[in-house]
Amino acid sequence: MTDQNIKQNIEHYDQVYAKLNIVNIINSVNNPEWFLAKNATRETSWHGLYQAGFIDAIKGRNVLELGCGDGLNALLMAKLGANVVALDISEASKIVIEKANETLKLPVTAITGDFLGIDFRLQTFDIVVGKDFLHHLTYEREEAYLRKIATLLKPNGEARFTEPAVNSKFLDALRWIIPVPGRPSKLNKAAFREWKKHDPHPERENSTRHFRDVGSRYFSSVDIIMLGSIERFHRIIPPGKFNDKFRRWSHRLELNLPHWFRHYAARSQAIIYKYPKKENE
Numbered sequence: 521m522t523d524q525n526i527k528q529n530i531e532h533y534d535q536v537y538a539k540l541n542i543v544n545i546i547n548s549v550n551n552p553e554w555f556l557a558k559n560a561t562r563e564t565s566w567h568g569l570y571q572a573g574f575i576d577a578i579k580g581r582n583v584l585e586l587g588c589g590d591g592l593n594a595l596l597m598a599k600l601g602a603n604v605v606a607l608d609i610s611e612a613s614k615i616v617i618e619k620a621n622e623t624l625k626l627p628v629t630a631i632t633g634d635f636l637g638i639d640f641r642l643q644t645f646d647i648v649v650g651k652d653f654l655h656h657l658t659y660e661r662e663e664a665y666l667r668k669i670a671t672l673l674k675p676n677g678e679a680r681f682t683e684p685a686v687n688s689k690f691l692d693a694l695r696w697i698i699p700v701p702g703r704p705s706k707l708n709k710a711a712f713r714e715w716k717k718h719d720p721h722p723e724r725e726n727s728t729r730h731f732r733d734v735g736s737r738y739f740s741s742v743d744i745i746m747l748g749s750i751e752r753f754h755r756i757i758p759p760g761k762f763n764d765k766f767r768r769w770s771h772r773l774e775l776n777l778p779h780w781f782r783h784y785a786a787r788s789q790a791i792i793y794k795y796p797k798k799e800n801e
């Protein structure tokens with residue numbers, strides 16, 4: 521059954537991915553060192569995903585990416601040596617990946633659909649990743665997805681997600697007041713109401729505590745790295761070289777800050793679930 525949450529994601533992302541520039545994706549994948557030097561040092565979700573030895577961890581491994589979107593990360597992981605299955609609910613995502621892969625010819629299989637309905641037969645994975653993905657799921661679907669991920673992962677496998685972090689009510693309220701491209705300020709009530717009708721995010725909590733609680737039901741180890749506690753302020757700096765520099769510097773600076781500060785001020789988090797609990801244990 522296709523519910524409202526799934527419908528809204530399909531409607532939204534089919535439009536987004538239909539407009540993508542495939543040449544840009546191909547160029548980025550063909551230059552992984554350049555792409556990661558530029559993005560994994562600056563963009564919070566790339567930074568979160570590609571840390572703690574991720575490049576070495578995926579080499580020669582079977583990786584499943586959920587909510588793979590434009591396929592850039594799935595194709596990049598394959599370029600770095602992984603065998604990748606890339607899944608998204610949007611059909612347009614598969615079209616983009618297959619089109620880019622006509623040129624790239626990488627070991628990536630793109631599939632469309634609800635993860636729960638897909639039969640992977642006896643296939644298992646070393647790593648499951650999701651970049652800005654879990655927070656698009658309702659609680660019920662997230663719980664069922666994590667349960668299925670735990671069954672598909674090898675015993676020493678890992679699931680790694682980068683997700684928004686909302687641990688401070690004050691900073692969250694501030695975030696909704698500051699408009700960003702494509703989303704009006706909450707103070708602009710009419711425009712915000714209109715935007716909300718097409719928003720693909722369900723109403724839910726994205727706190728660190730939530731991801732720790734839900735993950736620990738299916739995994740024996742949960743490690744969460746707080747990110748973007750300083751970087752989040754790049755939004756008040758005009759785009760350009762100084763903005764980029766600030767973002768890079770802030771990721772390095774926050775490593776020296778106290779954990780409590782990073783916890784409350786983080787705008788993003790890298791969530792690493794290890795040692796899946798198998799149902800028959």
Ligand SMILES: C[S@@+](CC[C@H](N)C(=O)[O-])C[C@H]1O[C@@H](n2cnc3c(N)ncnc32)[C@H](O)[C@@H]1O
Binds near residue numbers: 590608633653
């Ligand atoms: C914020 S986008 C992130 C896309 C990509 N991972 C990235 O980082 O650019 C969220 C993605 O999750 C996908 N998505 C939402 N709900 C999904 C579901 N139930 N199953 C699979 N994909 C889903 C959307 O279609 C969209 O591509």
